[in-house]
Amino acid sequence: MTAYLIRNVSVVGGAPTDLLIRDGVVAETGAGLAAPDATVLDATGLVALPGLVDLHTHLREPGREDAETVESGSRAAALGGYTAVCAMANTSPVADTAGVVEQVWRLGREAGLVDVQPIGAVTVGLAGERLAELGAMADSAARVRIFSDDGHCVADPKLMRRALEYVKAFDGVIAQHAEEPRLTEGAQMHEGEVSTRLGLTGWPAVAEEAIIARDVLLAEHVGSRLHICHVSTAGSVEVLRHAKARGVKVTAEVTPHHLLLTDEKATTYDPVYKVNPPLRTAADVAALRAALAEGVIDIVATDHAPHAVEDKECEWAYARPGMLGLETALSIALDVLGPQWDLIAERMSRTPARIAGLDGHGLDPAPGVPANLTLVDPAARRVIEPAELASRSRNTPYARMTLPGRIVATFLRGEPTVLDGKAVK
């Protein structure tokens, strides 16, 4: 195994130092290290972060390998600075059995670019009718701890209560896609002034907020852990603030696109901007940014949702919702938060690793720690070219935008997965 001596790097924004990576761990830190056998990387001007951890990734395998595979999504993740991703269960077949989650987990190991932690479905076939085999998925080789019907809401309150109760036994968490389905029938975009102007059926903020309010009360009632996926409204932030003040064990994520883009994008009628939950108003964006800084929203998660060209480049009403995120998330975070490295490490690595229970991830580079880390060039600016992305899909909302920051290298347990901004395999 090659040793690497990373010279003159700022660890999470600190004063420049050296990092020696050997045998899968950070062996030594300090200025002026010597290691004659090591490959030297000059990291002057670069920032080292603990490898990013994505709690919400769609890898599309099994079933839609034309849109993404575990391998292509893993490569996109590594290029985005990630060392671990949690793979959502809305595949085909659905990841609702020990067999399917073990298959995804094994494919992740074989690709070897990031740790792929499967998420299990809450209900059989995501149909919202009966609980999936949560215990068998937890006991499987994949050791599932996060369960989600993402793409669908667990709308039945009794089923949601039972799921919350069930996962307590193994410190699991239910990740809810908060969308009251009766309030979003036929919805195409955020319900508001822009949807009225365009004559498109709206997805009201209350459809999200009502489910979050219900579920934090359920989580409090049964004493279980709840995680809220892709929070998108100012009202949701207020519900979460209230729940956290009461001591409810709830965590929440926001996506990069909900931190940057608004429903005004729908006026282009370009379906690349169609997503669930929909892009909201500038006031919502401002509230989400403040909540992320404050900690009412715990993490940034990408909701990387690759879609094939035929599912995306069509009329708005027929297009599937969702957008790519893995290869641009750090740049969007840097754009939105500025160079607040400790905050970025907290929201994109340490806290998601803790929520997911991923040992060895989310740890700042220090002697003895597994060498899962990424090197960022904060001064670089890059133009996003969809054709250059490693994802099999092209549905990035940032096409031809100039974004700050570039991932120069990523290490997974001491092995580079990205060097010089390029995937190693």
Ligand SMILES: NC(=O)N[C@@H](CC(=O)O)C(=O)O
């Ligand atoms: N976010 C989306 O718009 N789409 C996701 C599902 C989801 O995250 O709800 C997908 O699987 O494509």
Ligand SMILES: [Zn+2]
């Ligand atoms: Zn969702």
Ligand SMILES: [Zn+2]
């Ligand atoms: Zn999703």
